[in-house]
Amino acid sequence: MEFRMEPKADKISKPSDIIGVILAAGKGVRAYPATRFIPKALLDIGGKALIERNIEIMRDQLGIRKILIVIGHLGNQIIHYLNQKALGVDLTYIEQKEQKGIGNALLTVEKHVANTRFLLMLADEFYVDSNHSQLHEFLDQEIDAVLMFKKEKNRAKISNNFTGQIRNGRVLALIEKPAVPDSRLMGVGTYLLNNKVFEYIRNTRPSTLRQEVEITDVLSNMAQHENVFACTLSGIYVNVNNTDDLNYANYALRERFFDQYKVSVVIPAYNEEETITEVIEDFKTHPAVDEVLVVDNNSRDATHALAIQAGARVVTEKAQGYGCAMKCGLDEAKGDIIILTEADGSFQSKDIPKFLEYLKDCDMAIGTRTTRQMIEQGANMGSILRWGNVLFGKIVEALWWNLEPRFTDVGCTYRAIWKTSYHKIRPYLKADGPEFAPEMMIAILICRRRIIEIPVSYRKRFGGESKHSGHFRAHARTAMKMLRIILQHRFRS
Numbered sequence: 001m002e003f004r005m006e007p008k009a010d011k012i013s014k015p016s017d018i019i020g021v022i023l024a025a026g027k028g029v030r031a032y033p034a035t036r037f038i039p040k041a042l043l044d045i046g047g048k049a050l051i052e053r054n055i056e057i058m059r060d061q062l063g064i065r066k067i068l069i070v071i072g073h074l075g076n077q078i079i080h081y082l083n084q085k086a087l088g089v090d091l092t093y094i095e096q097k098e099q100k101g102i103g104n105a106l107l108t109v110e111k112h113v114a115n116t117r118f119l120l121m122l123a124d125e126f127y128v129d130s131n132h133s134q135l136h137e138f139l140d141q142e143i144d145a146v147l148m149f150k151k152e153k154n155r156a157k158i159s160n161n162f163t164g165q166i167r168n169g170r171v172l173a174l175i176e177k178p179a180v181p182d183s184r185l186m187g188v189g190t191y192l193l194n195n196k197v198f199e200y201i202r203n204t205r206p207s208t209l210r211q212e213v214e215i216t217d218v219l220s221n222m223a224q225h226e227n228v229f230a231c232t233l234s235g236i237y238v239n240v241n242n243t244d245d246l247n248y249a250n251y252a253l254r255e256r257f258f259d260q261y262k263v264s265v266v267i268p269a270y271n272e273e274e275t276i277t278e279v280i281e282d283f284k285t286h287p288a289v290d291e292v293l294v295v296d297n298n299s300r301d302a303t304h305a306l307a308i309q310a311g312a313r314v315v316t317e318k319a320q321g322y323g324c325a326m327k328c329g330l331d332e333a334k335g336d337i338i339i340l341t342e343a344d345g346s347f348q349s350k351d352i353p354k355f356l357e358y359l360k361d362c363d364m365a366i367g368t369r370t371t372r373q374m375i376e377q378g379a380n381m382g383s384i385l386r387w388g389n390v391l392f393g394k395i396v397e398a399l400w401w402n403l404e405p406r407f408t409d410v411g412c413t414y415r416a417i418w419k420t421s422y423h424k425i426r427p428y429l430k431a432d433g434p435e436f437a438p439e440m441m442i443a444i445l446i447c448r449r450r451i452i453e454i455p456v457s458y459r460k461r462f463g464g465e466s467k468h469s470g471h472f473r474a475h476a477r478t479a480m481k482m483l484r485i486i487l488q489h490r491f492r493s
Helices: 050-062 075-083 101-107 132-138 155-159 196-202 215-223 243-260 276-284 303-309 322-332 349-359 383-399 419-428 436-446 472-492
Strands: 002-005 019-024 066-071 090-095 118-122 125-128 145-151 162-167 170-176 185-193 228-233 236-239 263-269 291-296 313-316 337-340 364-368 415-418 451-455
Touching: 019 050, 019 101, 050 066, 050 075, 050 118, 050 125, 050 132, 066 075, 075 090, 101 196, 101 215, 125 185, 125 243, 132 145, 132 185, 132 228, 145 162, 145 170, 145 215, 155 185, 170 215, 185 215, 185 228, 185 236, 196 215, 215 228, 236 243, 263 276, 263 322, 263 349, 276 291, 276 303, 276 349, 291 303, 291 322, 303 313, 313 322, 322 337, 322 419, 322 436, 337 349, 337 419, 349 364, 349 415, 349 451, 364 436, 383 436, 383 472, 415 419, 419 436, 436 451, 436 472
Parallel strands: 019 066, 019 118, 066 090, 145 228, 263 291, 263 337, 291 313, 364 451
Antiparallel strands: 002 090, 118 185, 125 236, 145 185, 162 170, 162 185, 170 228, 337 415, 364 415
16 A cells, blocks of 8 residues: 655755655554554654654755655554645655564565665654764765664663674674674664665564564675675664653753753733732743743733833733633743743742753653742641642542653642643643643643653742632632543543
């Protein structure tokens, strides 16, 4: 079965005669539960799917305009995802009807790459700042295959991949998952090949472990009789086998570019003239903050004018409610990272560095006000409110136990999220009131995103009583709204 998608206009490198091949048919069992409902090729790294990133490498570094994608498990999702992108390449989809390993997958493209070289990449590998363009140096040489290797200090990682015996740049043999690696070179899933590889696939015995023709065995046999050379990979590389690898890939990308990300602080405000200036000045003067955005939720006092005077950007949300104001602020914020806080002075900018550090390792970091040592005397955190938030946190944990969340405060509105992660959860955010706070947390879980809870300082609020937790009846109303939204999402899931 084959599908075609016409190329869309985009600026790309000088065209190349090489054809690209991306293998994306696997089930990704080891990456469960992240791959329970989506193929591993669509796992998200920094707001972009793995397969999209590898298409961009082929296009931008090697000028490849024709790419064959071998699909299988949940392949229609890959077609749908890429069909929405303006990638500037011609994509052909080829179905691998039985997932029998890389060797079998390669045979499905044989007739499409006859008499030409092709670049093979695995869809579940992640590269940043790579030097794939260096493969151009081998195109004018009589070479049958070029394999890419990365220098790796951690021998355990090499033991989980493959290494090679290399002399003067020539590959003599490959060793799959060496127990004790005698080389610091780790093989990666990028190969420049010609059509000789197909004969070696047919003549290589399936492995005894998985009964599949392993690409490492194929290329090792090929290296003994043909001209097979090595190319050293630079930059960041992650073989995304499981959720730990996925988390590390996201961390590596965020860490690499963290100083380039912009930070927006969003403050919902309803009649907060007593405190809005102080809060804006606190957050606006923090060196990490690039923008303070105040969402005026129909204030009848001087909140709007004072916010502008204090230097904030102000937008108005006519639909009343905390959730309405927050969705407006999240939609309007310009930053790559969005920090949500309150206009009543109960939270401080000094906790921003904690949020930013943890955001390198997760999609959303949420505060918890249940750490006694960080609650200021007189703060609105009595025993009923404190233990109520803990209870509801444990209810969410129990209902989504398979995702292993850890929550002690569903009502803390001091939190931070990546804008790309917010875009993923946006369709799930329906709440208009205070129940929006736990709904955000649940949406992150539903979308299989990573969420971490951190303790934050909690001060006595200024400027009057809380709209949602100022007295027992307000506590009860908010609690019922939160419980309702939690159960609705659980049963809907």
